Amino acid sequence: MELNLWHIFSAVCASVADREAIVAAHRRFSYAQLADRSSRLAQVLSAHGLGVHTPRAELSGWEIGQDTVALCLLNSPEYLECSLGGYAARTAPFNVNYRYVPEELAYVLNDAGASAVVYHARFAPAIAATLPQLRRTPLLLQVADESGNALLSGALDYETSLTDAPALVPRTDQSPDDIYLLYTGGTTGMPKGTLWRQSDIWHALLSRERYALDDGADVIAAAAPGHNHRLAPCAPLMHGAGHCASLGALLSGGTVVFNDIVDRVDPTDFWRTVERERVTRTVFIGEAVARPLLAEVQSGRYDTSALDTIVNAGAPMTPETKQRLTAAIPQLSIADTAGSSETGRSLQQNSTTEDGVRHGGLFTPLPGAGVLDADRTRVLEPGHQGVGWFAKSGRLPLGYLGDRTKTEQTFFEAEGVRWVVPGDRAQLTSDGLVRLLGRDSATINSGGEKIFSEEVEAALMTHQDVADAIVIGRPSEQWGQEVVALVELAPGSAVSDHDLLVAAGERIARYKLPKAVIRVPSMGRTTSGKPDYPWAARQVTAHGEGRPIPAE
Structure with missing residues (x-):
């Protein structure tokens, strides 16, 4: 079934012309x-x-x-x-x-x-x-x-x-x-x-x-009248997760609800919107977005009875945060999805309280997703030892605009199938689940061991006093690179570096623990909530030179 997005929207509109499509302030x-x-x-x-x-x-x-x-x-x-x-x-x-x-x-x-x-x-x-x-x-x-x-x-x-x-x-x-x-x-x-x-x-x-049916475009118009989800994207539309979720809602007869405050995530405004508009679904982008929203909803001041789904995309959310969210909103289902601009939706993890803790970091591959070997020439079978590349086949982008070299490096054939490798390292478990380890560009090589920044960040953020964390590598004469963590603590916290490392050491091997912890008043993240690694590198350099670290 080959479809054009305007044609899909027109078909849905013909069926639900009077339904609310967008709600924005007044x-x-x-x-x-x-x-x-x-x-x-x-x-x-x-x-x-x-x-x-x-x-x-x-x-x-x-x-x-x-x-x-x-x-x-x-x-x-x-x-x-x-x-x-x-x-x-x-x-x-x-x-x-x-x-x-x-x-x-x-x-x-x-x-x-x-x-x-x-x-x-x-x-x-x-x-x-x-x-x-x-x-x-x-x-x-x-x-x-x-x-x-x-x-x-x-x-x-x-x-x-x-x-x-x-x-x-x-x-x-x-x-x-x-x-x-x-x-x-x-x-x-x-x-x-x-x-x-x-x-x-x-x-x-x-x-x-x-x-996603295969018997003609008219099924979209036929299906739309019976379904009316109300989506409040807690992500900017200039980020792929926010735009695709919102556009997807309109192409399936849903209603997109915008917060009153749109230039930042304001927890009070967000939960008031969820309550007032009876929002059923929202999109988070990782721990940096989830934590302040969790702190506010735990106050119990809001009616969240209509909210049934949080889709987390674009950045990891810790199992502990998922557990606390489902405790605060009992009917809630949290779907961790992994994908990128190059792959689309490719991995999913449906989390209940128990499931989220047990399977943190593991994802079920959706059709077309897999892991290629280190040389990107062979598709790995479940249980293969070692680290490979996360990859996706099937319906993929044509390439990168104006960049033939990058297109040919990223989109290629393996075993007669066209694949894309966006740059994430991964492992494939014996039961066919994919363990994402992090972007190769954010990998730290310390003493010959590969350490993935996202894994260390997640371990640090299990401590209740850590509001946010970004981990990068810096040059080391002894190790080649060493792990350094920038940490933003919760207001009023006096937790020691030792206690932070002890808590993290319960989740990751000792060699992965940061050699230094740098405390920052506020964390540098992109508008979408992803780690701003260039910003973090500047802070680490400034710290090593004894210069003060300005808040950004």
Whole structure:
């Protein structure tokens, strides 16, 4: 079943036109209203000549034949309108980290060849500073917000443009080959754009299992009326987990609920939203997001009786935190999923209180997932000793935008099957479960032993006084590299380094324990909650030179 995302949305909308599609503060949009606004945005893009200029069949995996539309937006209805409207116009909308400074913005916009930029007015100064560095002049659409920033010269007001646009979409030739463009966060390198066929991203990540049927597109419209989950993404839409969860909800007849506070995770605001809107499902990104939300919900002040599922994606969550969440919300199911921009949904761990503790770090591979040997030439069988590479086959991205070399290194054939290896080291247990060890780029080689940062971070965070932790390696004359931990303690904690290491030593071997613990007032993480390893390296260097560590 080959499908286009706009066609799927149109089919769902035809079945549930009056259902709430998006709830955001004081704004509520039905599916019919969302379709109308998205169609108008498509008209604006098409009227400025944006769309397809080279057929997919004439392109290599790292090339794109569509105009790209940068979304520099906070979580908002406009983000989803621009996604859907971009697909309707046969452009390729893509995510931009709104915390980037002009130099970083310029890199991403040039890398994507952005034909248009849609941005909240609060980001207008950064966009203005970026424009002189761009190789092409993009169409600018400015979304008004409480910042009050004036419209940039040459920019169009978003709301006025939609009001003035006709309501009908001029084209119906959208294709399953149209591109879904998703930029990686660049945690350990420069951001890269992954090019997915829309039909492939639908099957690999966006479709919920009950809708992934093979008897025609009409099953989506038929299924939607009987299901109305309400999703509150506790993740920015500029992160793949937040966007894919929200888009997937709309493509299956659900309602996307945004918090009132969207520029950060505010625990009080989040749980008030869950209670007020009867949210059934949410998305977390790891321990850094989960811990403050857990602390707030344990107060017992909120009605969370409608919430039945937390999907954790993008970063690990400790078994202890899962246990405490399910104790605070008894009906809750926590699904740990592992995937990436390159693989889509690939591993899953359904956790109850007991199960989460017993199987922390182990995942059930979904169809197409596996482990390749160290040379990436052979698929390993369950019980194989040693460390290999986590890999995924099946529906995969075409490649990295504009990067033939990286595409050919990451996507390749093994045993006659096309695989992607995003860079995670892994082991395969005797019963076929996958143990993820962490990114190879975040691996510490100490005395010939490979130590994975995520494993040490998880061990440190089992101590109740540790609010957050990031582990990296630093040069060592004796060991080549040695493990160093940056730790943010809970307010008022006086726990000693010795006690922290003793607690961690109950989970990991002695040689993996940090040789030094550096305390920081606040932890450096990306907007999505992932560890900011370059930031951590700067702090370790500053500490070694005796310089104070500024809070960031």
